[in-house]
Amino acid sequence: MALGNWIKIVFLSVFLCCFGSVVFGTTDAGDYAVLDEFRKGLANPELLKWPTNNRDPCGPPLWPHVFCSGSRVAQIQVQNLGLSGPLPRDFNKLSMLTNIGLQRNNFSGKLPSFSGLSNLQYAYLGNNQFDAIPSDFFVGLTSLQVLSLDMNPLNQSTGWVLPPDLADSAQLMNLSLVGCNLAGPLPEFLGTMHSLSVLKLSYNNLTGTIPASYSGLPLQILWLNNQIGPKLTGSLDVIASMTMLKDVWLHGNQLTGPIPSSIWGLTSLTRLWLNNNLLVGLVPQNLTSLLQLQSLQLDNNMFMGPIPKVSFNFTYAYNSFCQSTPGIPCSPEVTALLEFLERVNYPSKLAASWSGNDPCASLWSGVSCFDGKVSVINLPNLQLNGTISPSLGKLNDLVDVRLGGNNLDGMIPVNMTNLKLLKTLDLSSNNISPPVPHFPSSVKVLLDGNKLLVTASSPESSSTGNSPSDSSPNNTQSHNSPRSSGSSSPDANSGNRSRGSRKLNLLIVIVPIAFGVSIFLLAVLFLCFWKRRKSAFPAPSSIVVHPRDSSNPDNLVKIVVANNASNSIATNEWQSINSSHTSDTHLIESGNLVISVQVLRSATRNFASENVLGKGGFGVVYKGELHDGTMIAVKRMESAVLSSKALDEFHAEIAVLSKVRHRNLVSILGYSIEEYERLLVYEYMPQGALSKHLFRWKQLESEPLSWKKRMNIALDVARGMEYLHNLAHQCFIHRDLKSSNILLGDDYRAKVSDFGLAKLAPDGKNSVATRLAGTFGYLAPEYAVTGKVTKKIDVFSFGVVLMELLTGLMALDENRPEESRYLVSWFCQMKTTKENLKSIIDPALVVTDENFDSISIIAELAGHCAAREPQQRPDMGHAVNVLAQLAEKWRPMSDDQDEYLGIDLQQPLLQMVKGWQAADGTTDVSSVSLDDSKGSIPARPAGFAESFTSSDGR
Numbered sequence: 027m028a029l030g031n032w033i034k035i036v037f038l039s040v041f042l043c044c045f046g047s048v049v050f051g052t053t054d055a056g057d058y059a060v061l062d063e064f065r066k067g068l069a070n071p072e073l074l075k076w077p078t079n080n081r082d083p084c085g086p087p088l089w090p091h092v093f094c095s096g097s098r099v100a101q102i103q104v105q106n107l108g109l110s111g112p113l114p115r116d117f118n119k120l121s122m123l124t125n126i127g128l129q130r131n132n133f134s135g136k137l138p139s140f141s142g143l144s145n146l147q148y149a150y151l152g153n154n155q156f157d158a159i160p161s162d163f164f165v166g167l168t169s170l171q172v173l174s175l176d177m178n179p180l181n182q183s184t185g186w187v188l189p190p191d192l193a194d195s196a197q198l199m200n201l202s203l204v205g206c207n208l209a210g211p212l213p214e215f216l217g218t219m220h221s222l223s224v225l226k227l228s229y230n231n232l233t234g235t236i237p238a239s240y241s242g243l244p245l246q247i248l249w250l251n252n253q254i255g256p257k258l259t260g261s262l263d264v265i266a267s268m269t270m271l272k273d274v275w276l277h278g279n280q281l282t283g284p285i286p287s288s289i290w291g292l293t294s295l296t297r298l299w300l301n302n303n304l305l306v307g308l309v310p311q312n313l314t315s316l317l318q319l320q321s322l323q324l325d326n327n328m329f330m331g332p333i334p335k336v337s338f339n340f341t342y343a344y345n346s347f348c349q350s351t352p353g354i355p356c357s358p359e360v361t362a363l364l365e366f367l368e369r370v371n372y373p374s375k376l377a378a379s380w381s382g383n384d385p386c387a388s389l390w391s392g393v394s395c396f397d398g399k400v401s402v403i404n405l406p407n408l409q410l411n412g413t414i415s416p417s418l419g420k421l422n423d424l425v426d427v428r429l430g431g432n433n434l435d436g437m438i439p440v441n442m443t444n445l446k447l448l449k450t451l452d453l454s455s456n457n458i459s460p461p462v463p464h465f466p467s468s469v470k471v472l473l474d475g476n477k478l479l480v481t482a483s484s485p486e487s488s489s490t491g492n493s494p495s496d497s498s499p500n501n502t503q504s505h506n507s508p509r510s511s512g513s514s515s516p517d518a519n520s521g522n523r524s525r526g527s528r529k530l531n532l533l534i535v536i537v538p539i540a541f542g543v544s545i546f547l548l549a550v551l552f553l554c555f556w557k558r559r560k561s562a563f564p565a566p567s568s569i570v571v572h573p574r575d576s577s578n579p580d581n582l583v584k585i586v587v588a589n590n591a592s593n594s595i596a597t598n599e600w601q602s603i604n605s606s607h608t609s610d611t612h613l614i615e616s617g618n619l620v621i622s623v624q625v626l627r628s629a630t631r632n633f634a635s636e637n638v639l640g641k642g643g644f645g646v647v648y649k650g651e652l653h654d655g656t657m658i659a660v661k662r663m664e665s666a667v668l669s670s671k672a673l674d675e676f677h678a679e680i681a682v683l684s685k686v687r688h689r690n691l692v693s694i695l696g697y698s699i700e701e702y703e704r705l706l707v708y709e710y711m712p713q714g715a716l717s718k719h720l721f722r723w724k725q726l727e728s729e730p731l732s733w734k735k736r737m738n739i740a741l742d743v744a745r746g747m748e749y750l751h752n753l754a755h756q757c758f759i760h761r762d763l764k765s766s767n768i769l770l771g772d773d774y775r776a777k778v779s780d781f782g783l784a785k786l787a788p789d790g791k792n793s794v795a796t797r798l799a800g801t802f803g804y805l806a807p808e809y810a811v812t813g814k815v816t817k818k819i820d821v822f823s824f825g826v827v828l829m830e831l832l833t834g835l836m837a838l839d840e841n842r843p844e845e846s847r848y849l850v851s852w853f854c855q856m857k858t859t860k861e862n863l864k865s866i867i868d869p870a871l872v873v874t875d876e877n878f879d880s881i882s883i884i885a886e887l888a889g890h891c892a893a894r895e896p897q898q899r900p901d902m903g904h905a906v907n908v909l910a911q912l913a914e915k916w917r918p919m920s921d922d923q924d925e926y927l928g929i930d931l932q933q934p935l936l937q938m939v940k941g942w943q944a945a946d947g948t949t950d951v952s953s954v955s956l957d958d959s960k961g962s963i964p965a966r967p968a969g970f971a972e973s974f975t976s977s978d979g980r
């Protein structure tokens with residue numbers, strides 16, 4: 027299939043070349059004019075060696091440094107020639123330009139606009155003297171993959187801000203804007219650019235925090251070091267979510283907080299430079315998970331505790347470490363005090379002064395000693411946030427602990443009752459929770475001004491399942507029952523335990539019901555097969571309920587019958603959800619996914635009808651907003667249909683969603699089970715269902731989706747489905763893929779949703795026989811007839827979705843004439859000739875020669891996916907490959923790809939490192955060459971480029 031396409035493309039390009047031979051050999055007059063103006067503007071045009079007597083840059087023979095595609099200029103490669111002068115104003119008339127290399131010259135003046143260079147893929151403009159950039163520079167650069175503007179004095183007096191137009195360059199992989207006067211906060215929209223793998227923004231005047239929108243970006247290289255001016259602030263938390271990172275330069279900023287422990291899960295990390303920031307806290311000792319790490323710089327922060335021991339040399343001077351040699355632990359007292367500090371989030375005042383290995387010899391603020399032992403901790407009114415560490419219980423000589431007037435919450439560690447010398451524990455005016463452990467009567471415990479301790483049976487205390495009813499509301503001294511002193515430390519969450527047992531009760535109820543249901547179903551299933559043997563062709567309509575209101579695809583009736591297998595998933599997952607501690611969002615209470623109905627009621631304004639987003643098989647989906655502004659979508663099972671199958675669907679969905687996490691699958695944020703309420707909470711997808719944008723854009727007075735967006739959506743869906751099918755050792759089958767289950771974000775990237783019918787294919791079996799589930803119009807024939815579930819039924823549905831993307835027609839529409847009512851059969855009939863195919867393409871799409879190639883490739887793919895025989899359908903992986911080549915215009919890099927990504931630690935990078943080191947602390951980095959494209963792309967012979975671009979030979 028892929029081979030077939032290549033043959034087709036090569037054939038097409040040969041055809042077009044021959045056809046265009048009338049004009050071949052004559053350069054497009056407009057392109058010549060731009061080149062001529064370019065030459066005339068230069069102070070030293072002779073360096074180009076362009077002939078003056080020949081007006082035909084595209085030759086033959088070609089002018090030096092110019093490559094053409096037919097009569098149009100496709101590349102200009104003049105790097106490192108010493109050229110000086112401006113670029114022509116109308117540079118963007120070179121509309122077929124794909125690749126431009128101007129780096130390392132002395133070009134100057136204002137950059138011309140690149141607006142509308144929609145074929146441009148590679149733009150190397152770094153290391154010149156361009157001193158201004160027009161505001162429309164980035165408009166419409168829809169093919170851009172690599173852009174470097176490094177080391178240009180752009181808008182020097184005012185700085186400049188990256189325009190959001192760049193977000194249209196959805197395929198951008200490499201963005202390098204080092205030292206070019208970017209100002210203001212890091213652009214939020216870069217977080218939507220999911221192809222970005224290299225982001226270099228060092229030596230600008232960027233400020234503020236690393237935006238949360240960058241979370242999960244597939245970056246491999248991230249350089250944000252050495253901002254001038256106020257510098258970057260905030261924590262490293264977002265970085266820890268970028269799991270592909272190899273090379274991280276954040277040095278020379280004002281970053282704060284500890285290194286998040288999850289950063290040690292970035293297993294590809296080879297280089298991590300954090301020096302010259304305001305980072306605090308313990309550095310994890312255990313770096314063994316970072317097998318690739320070769321370079322680490324920690325110096326000039328406020329790191330504390332022991333210096334980590336690693337196998338290579340690294341920098342760590344000028345911190346608050348307790349020892350001066352790596353690998354040596356701190357004294358027990360220091361360890362305990364640092365644990366205390368960790369629980370109050372390392373306030374910078376203390377982090378700066380608690381340094382070294384002797385809290386008594388040096389001046390640790392708030393710590394006093396007697397006879398060489400820590401006896402007083404005196405930290406009142408410091409706005410300390412967090413909890414009290416049980417490690418204080420190890421400081422055996424403590425006499426006086428004064429922590430009044432802070433924001434401490436949680437319980438008082440039981441360990442502190444072991445302190446033999448303790449006389450005073452002042453925790454007044456905090457937010458301490460009960461139970462208060464039993465202290466000997468010799469200890470004066472001050473607890474006034476803790477609102478949770480005011481009434482004896484506050485809600486918290488009753489929900490913990492302990493029995494602290496006698497915790498004294500009266501301030502100075504509390505005499506608790508001995509029982510509570512046997513309770514766990516604040517860490518052990520006793521709330522979890524009771525929630526666990528509630529679920530266990532639920533299971534006890536569900537399992538027998540499910541078992542009963544499945545026996546019943548087996549019987550039904552058997553009957554069906556038996557019946558089917560008699561009538562070889564059962565009318566599908568006897569099994570499938572048709573939609574009545576076909577104008578609203580969200581209203582299609584779904585049929586699902588669960589069997590034994592799906593129940594067992596549900597219950598297994600049920601338990602694992604219960605024990606899993608996904609730390610995903612603030613929504614997740616006590617480390618799991620349970621959310622209270624109360625919160626969801628207020629988020630949806632008591633399930634107000636104006637918040638309804640849609641109606642699904644078993645429930646209504648509402649839009650909601652949490653008090654912090656986070657938007658959510660809440661699916662509420664209708665209590666009228668709280669049948670066992672609705673419950674199964676509910677459980678199956680939680681089971682699948684809590685197991686699968688992928689950027690092209692809608693993720694679950696939580697769920698809620700209380701009495702008759704069954705609620706699922708998802709991330710909110712602002713643009714809603716794909717079906718809306720395909721079929722109802724006119725009614726909704728919106729824009730139709732462009733072809734590019736449709737291709738991206740197809741690719742996103744394919745990726746999500748591929749992941750679902752091949753997740754780890756398990757295979758989930760969606761069974762209800764359709765355009766109303768594909769949701770779009772504000773960036774029009776797609777996520778697959780609605781896993782209510784998903785099921786796990788059992789190990790070692792390729793198919794499961796089951797009763798029908800899904801939506802008519804998307805159902806694979808063998809599934810409709812035999813109920814056999816394989817991955818290929820999803821592939822079929824995916825094919826139908828592709829057809830919908832191509833035609834803008836619904837999978838099934840009773841209002842259409844007989845022959846076109848069922849999209850699949852009509853499409854397969856029509857796509858056989860080019861003319862017919864053209865006639866059924868969505869009229870909202872502008873069909874050009876360029877995009878018709880990709881349209882026909884996708885039409886071909888759709889046909890294969892929806893092939894009648896399951897074994898003729900490809901895997902989702904194949905669909906991903908085909909679509910990725912179209913949507914991302916991937917092309918192989920030659921062997922120095924590594925170098926191009928800047929990862930190679932050999933020659934050029936080491937030079938660069940030295941350059942940076944030399945330049946550290948200054949802004950003079952002119953000795954460093956950053957956009958070292960080494961010509962692998964630019965130097966590609968023109969003929970090679972031509973054979974890959976089929977559509978520009980006219």
Ligand SMILES: *[C@@H]1O[C@H](CO)[C@@H](O)[C@H](O)[C@H]1NC(C)=O
Nearest residue numbers: 185209210231233254255256
């Ligand atoms: C950096 O930007 C700030 C505003 O955020 C400005 O006040 C300052 O002058 C700029 N610094 C430099 C060196 O351009």
Ligand SMILES: *[C@@H]1O[C@H](CO)[C@@H](O)[C@H](O)[C@H]1NC(C)=O
Nearest residue numbers: 287290310311312313314315
């Ligand atoms: C490092 O820590 C991980 C978990 O934190 C543990 O599984 C592993 O054994 C530790 N390795 C060493 C060498 O201590």
Ligand SMILES: *[C@@H]1O[C@H](CO)[C@@H](O)[C@H](O)[C@H]1NC(C)=O
Nearest residue numbers: 320321336337338339340341
């Ligand atoms: C570390 O640095 C020391 C002194 O600079 C040097 O002798 C040693 O070979 C280095 N070790 C490694 C592993 O690079």
Ligand SMILES: *[C@@H]1O[C@H](CO)[C@@H](O)[C@H](O)[C@H]1NC(C)=O
Nearest residue numbers: 371373374408409410411433
């Ligand atoms: C504690 O949190 C409050 C509110 O978020 C903040 O203003 C305060 O600075 C924090 N205290 C410390 C010591 O970081």
Ligand SMILES: *[C@@H]1O[C@H](CO)[C@@H](O)[C@H](O)[C@H]1NC(C)=O
Nearest residue numbers: 416417418419420441444515
């Ligand atoms: C509490 O104290 C005991 C001994 O007093 C110690 O063994 C235990 O590790 C402490 N727990 C914590 C969490 O520090």
